Amino acid sequence: MDKKRIAFLIIFILVSIGIGYALYRVFFAGSITPPTTTTPPITQDGDPILFPIAGEGTDIGIVVDGGTGQLPTSIDVSPENTRTTDTIPQISQSLDNTVANMRIGANNNLQFYNRDDGKFYAKDINGTVKQLSDEVFFNVSDVTWSAKNNTAVLEYPDGANIIYNFDTKKQVTLPKHWEDFSFSSQGDHIAAKSVGLARENKWLVYTNTDGSETYQIEALGDNADKVIVDWSPNEQIVALARTGAAMGVDREEILFVGLHGENYRSMVVEGRGIEAAWSPTGDKLLYSVYSARSDYKPELWIVDATPQTIGQNRKLLNVETWPDKCTFSSERYVYCAVPVTLQTGAGLAPSLAETTPNYLVKIDTNSGSKSVIPLEENYVIDELFVDEQAGILYFTDSYSSGLFEVAL
Numbered sequence: 001m002d003k004k005r006i007a008f009l010i011i012f013i014l015v016s017i018g019i020g021y022a023l024y025r026v027f028f029a030g031s032i033t034p035p036t037t038t039t040p041p042i043t044q045d046g047d048p049i050l051f052p053i054a055g056e057g058t059d060i061g062i063v064v065d066g067g068t069g070q071l072p073t074s075i076d077v078s079p080e081n082t083r084t085t086d087t088i089p090q091i092s093q094s095l096d097n098t099v100a101n102m103r104i105g106a107n108n109n110l111q112f113y114n115r116d117d118g119k120f121y122a123k124d125i126n127g128t129v130k131q132l133s134d135e136v137f138f139n140v141s142d143v144t145w146s147a148k149n150n151t152a153v154l155e156y157p158d159g160a161n162i163i164y165n166f167d168t169k170k171q172v173t174l175p176k177h178w179e180d181f182s183f184s185s186q187g188d189h190i191a192a193k194s195v196g197l198a199r200e201n202k203w204l205v206y207t208n209t210d211g212s213e214t215y216q217i218e219a220l221g222d223n224a225d226k227v228i229v230d231w232s233p234n235e236q237i238v239a240l241a242r243t244g245a246a247m248g249v250d251r252e253e254i255l256f257v258g259l260h261g262e263n264y265r266s267m268v269v270e271g272r273g274i275e276a277a278w279s280p281t282g283d284k285l286l287y288s289v290y291s292a293r294s295d296y297k298p299e300l301w302i303v304d305a306t307p308q309t310i311g312q313n314r315k316l317l318n319v320e321t322w323p324d325k326c327t328f329s330s331e332r333y334v335y336c337a338v339p340v341t342l343q344t345g346a347g348l349a350p351s352l353a354e355t356t357p358n359y360l361v362k363i364d365t366n367s368g369s370k371s372v373i374p375l376e377e378n379y380v381i382d383e384l385f386v387d388e389q390a391g392i393l394y395f396t397d398s399y400s401s402g403l404f405e406v407a408l
Helices: 003-027
Strands: 061-064 067-070 082-084 091-095 099-104 110-114 119-123 129-131 142-145 151-155 161-165 170-174 178-183 189-195 202-208 214-219 227-229 239-241 252-257 267-269 272-278 284-290 299-304 326-328 333-339 358-364 370-373 381-387 392-397 400-407
Touching: 099 142, 099 381, 099 392, 099 400, 142 178, 151 178, 178 227, 189 227, 227 272, 252 272, 326 381, 333 381, 358 381
Parallel strands: 082 370
Antiparallel strands: 061 067, 091 400, 099 110, 110 119, 119 129, 142 151, 151 161, 161 170, 178 189, 189 202, 202 214, 227 239, 239 252, 252 267, 272 284, 284 299, 326 333, 333 358, 358 370, 381 392, 392 400
């Protein structure tokens, strides 16, 4: 083929390609339009809304295997919601003895155990101190009081347990393998863990205070250490159990145990290691849990806890302490001893806070407002109780003997 024919062939191919491309552009290719600019919706104040607006919420709770509970309500922790008293309250020491196991008893008297002489006493509103009994009880390791009468369970280091009535002076011996006692609000029954050697001999039980009859409530099996025996003031719930469905690393399902096998709702808590205390009526539960979110420090929560309201109105109180360092002065108000600082992991190991000084705080569990009560000295508060009628907060110190009083 000569060069002229090759040139014509190349020109023909190029022309064909050009004509084909022109036909495609005219009949098949769509026009390219620039993107449109969308103006976001505007609020009534004239500000653009950059994210979708959520509709108004309703009180829908978490439901897990029959359990209900509202999503946590964040309490306002702004400076105006937490205030410090203008003056540091004066603290007086009314007793020099080693006081333990306090409670506000009959006639609003403060009752306590004196570790120095092994006797029990009552201190009235005028400051007069009288013996509850002439009986001496040396080396009592723990005392569980009845809320109704002058009766208590006394525990000893060797495992011995007795029920003692300070009015009748009668004593009932309980089995050594019983532990974690709790009185019914009427004071006529005691709940406990019966922890035998064999798995099948571990039960949650209750008995009459005269020791006449004992009843089995629930088998504990291998879960004895996951059960908190704490009879509610309304007597409907006898224990809490950390034996619910698995919820992940930082959540637990808590079961509420009734006296007669009731199928109560469960409650989900945002953490682990629950410790709890009932409000005076038993309508609410003050509890602490720890989690990665809190650096494994204890966080206080308040929640409704009657059989009909378990898990509702759950609120984070933004206070880092434990319920056993708190006391209710009423259904609404709680006084707590709070460590001035907590190390990471204190929820897992409370011993990390054993030497940390405390301050006092009054919490309104309805609004979440807090009043900080600073202390003039470094106290590591062990127990505290409020005599609302006298306007006095009593406390003991872990490293100093005596009974201390703060005028509220």
